[in-house]
Amino acid sequence: MQHDFSIPTRGQGLVEFTREVQAWVADSGIQDGLLTLFVRHTSCSLLIQENADPEVQEDLWAFFSRLVPPSSHPSMAYLRHTYEGPDDMPAHIKAAIMPVSLSIPVRRGNLALGTWQGIYLFEHRDAPHQRQVAAHLA
Amino acid sequence: MQHDFSIPTRGQGLVEFTREVQAWVADSGIQDGLLTLFVRHTSCSLLIQENADPEVQEDLWAFFSRLVPPSSHPSMAYLRHTYEGPDDMPAHIKAAIMPVSLSIPVRRGNLALGTWQGIYLFEHRDAPHQRQVAAHLA
Amino acid sequence: MQHDFSIPTRGQGLVEFTREVQAWVADSGIQDGLLTLFVRHTSCSLLIQENADPEVQEDLWAFFSRLVPPSSHPSMAYLRHTYEGPDDMPAHIKAAIMPVSLSIPVRRGNLALGTWQGIYLFEHRDAPHQRQVAAHLA
Numbered sequence: 001m002q003h004d005f006s007i008p009t010r011g012q013g014l015v016e017f018t019r020e021v022q023a024w025v026a027d028s029g030i031q032d033g034l035l036t037l038f039v040r041h042t043s044c045s046l047l048i049q050e051n052a053d054p055e056v057q058e059d060l061w062a063f064f065s066r067l068v069p070p071s072s073h074p075s076m077a078y079l080r081h082t083y084e085g086p087d088d089m090p091a092h093i094k095a096a097i098m099p100v101s102l103s104i105p106v107r108r109g110n111l112a113l114g115t116w117q118g119i120y121l122f123e124h125r126d127a128p129h130q131r132q133v134a135a136h137l138a
Numbered sequence: 139m140q141h142d143f144s145i146p147t148r149g150q151g152l153v154e155f156t157r158e159v160q161a162w163v164a165d166s167g168i169q170d171g172l173l174t175l176f177v178r179h180t181s182c183s184l185l186i187q188e189n190a191d192p193e194v195q196e197d198l199w200a201f202f203s204r205l206v207p208p209s210s211h212p213s214m215a216y217l218r219h220t221y222e223g224p225d226d227m228p229a230h231i232k233a234a235i236m237p238v239s240l241s242i243p244v245r246r247g248n249l250a251l252g253t254w255q256g257i258y259l260f261e262h263r264d265a266p267h268q269r270q271v272a273a274h275l276a
Numbered sequence: 277m278q279h280d281f282s283i284p285t286r287g288q289g290l291v292e293f294t295r296e297v298q299a300w301v302a303d304s305g306i307q308d309g310l311l312t313l314f315v316r317h318t319s320c321s322l323l324i325q326e327n328a329d330p331e332v333q334e335d336l337w338a339f340f341s342r343l344v345p346p347s348s349h350p351s352m353a354y355l356r357h358t359y360e361g362p363d364d365m366p367a368h369i370k371a372a373i374m375p376v377s378l379s380i381p382v383r384r385g386n387l388a389l390g391t392w393q394g395i396y397l398f399e400h401r402d403a404p405h406q407r408q409v410a411a412h413l414a
Contacts (some may be wrong), residue, residue, distance in 0.1 A: 040390030042326040050180040055219040070145030081331040103239045105274040134388045136381040188318045193357040244410040250410045252316030
């Protein structure tokens with residue numbers, strides 16, 4: 001069974017879509033199986049992260065924006081793929097560091113997420129985007 | 139077919155559980171398939187790493203503890219999610235960098251691991267924990 | 277259905293093998309399913325990355341070679357697993373940061389890749405290698 005989730009983003013940062021995924025899994029009628037998510041872009045990532053304190057999401061963004069500064073930053077002067085903007089090549093690098101696909105077991109019709117785990121799309125570009133996440137459940 | 143592995147940790151560092159996974163796969167009777175592991179926490183990771191020289195595990199820990207120092211370190215003063223301890227937000231960051239899920243083909247009843255590959259849980263918190271890893275085999 | 281892809285590398289850098297994977301998926305006759313790739317080594321990675329501008333691949337290599345310098349570099353003097361060469365422990369570290377397994381939905385016999393996504397093996401060792409990638413399709 002397959003589906004596409006379409007996730008609107010508002011520039012760099014995390015967007016949770018756990019509820020949408022859970023609803024689709026429940027609707028599928030599948031009791032035990034495996035859900036796989038795959039993001040169809042090279043400038044954003046999928047994350048499983050803590051969904052309790054929103055500051056975790058801000059800190060994640062703060063860390064990765066320091067680890068991989070914009071290509072306009074002096075420390076990144078060695079980058080060559082810069083014509084799509086100073087946020088573009090850093091976005092590809094973050095998309096190499098963080099997951100493009102995630103697999104989560106399904107049990108009795110529910111995702112086997114831990115108590116504090118949520119599913120996020122991490123947008124790495126400055127501009128808002130509509131992101132496609134392909135889902136497979138079997 | 140599903141299972142939960144419960145992995146005791148002794149604070150930060152890698153714990154190998156390849157043998158437990160191999161035993162469960164063998165017991166399942168499944169000859170050809172796909173094993174997926176999913177860690178149900180946001181402050182530890184799953185890794186496939188070299189199982190020959192234990193210094194590899196120590197070096198991995200040494201690298202990541204420098205890449206993401208405790209939030210009490212001056213270079214991390216921008217972090218805001220600090221009330222669960224100086225090791226907590228760095229643990230979430232490392233859990234974003236390293237895998238939360240892994241999928242390994244199964245052939246003739248065995249994991250298709252390379253010669254030097256072992257399966258590890260990487261604990262990112264200072265305190266010992268009992269970690270749950272959900273497994274799916276089909 | 278399983279297969280092994282054997283990917284020749286020429287030392288550090290990315291090697292695309294999207295076409296080989298697509299051909300195998302097409303030959304399988306499977307219309308809807310999930311493809312999983314698993315690299316059977318601890319010193320290279322699998323990546324989904326932009327396949328339009330080759331400079332993206334060079335910039336990815338440039339970033340990660342700065343993030344994880346050779347163990348002969350003064351900043352890496354704390355590393356202990358050095359007897360297999362200055363590129364060996366950094367290769368293990370990069371193999372912890374970037375994916376060892378990837379899962380991609382298959383639709384109407386095609387990989388559900390986005391427009392600009394290609395499948396790459398990222399070699400982290402200096403010497404050329406022949407790398408094995410195990411594939412599972414169901």
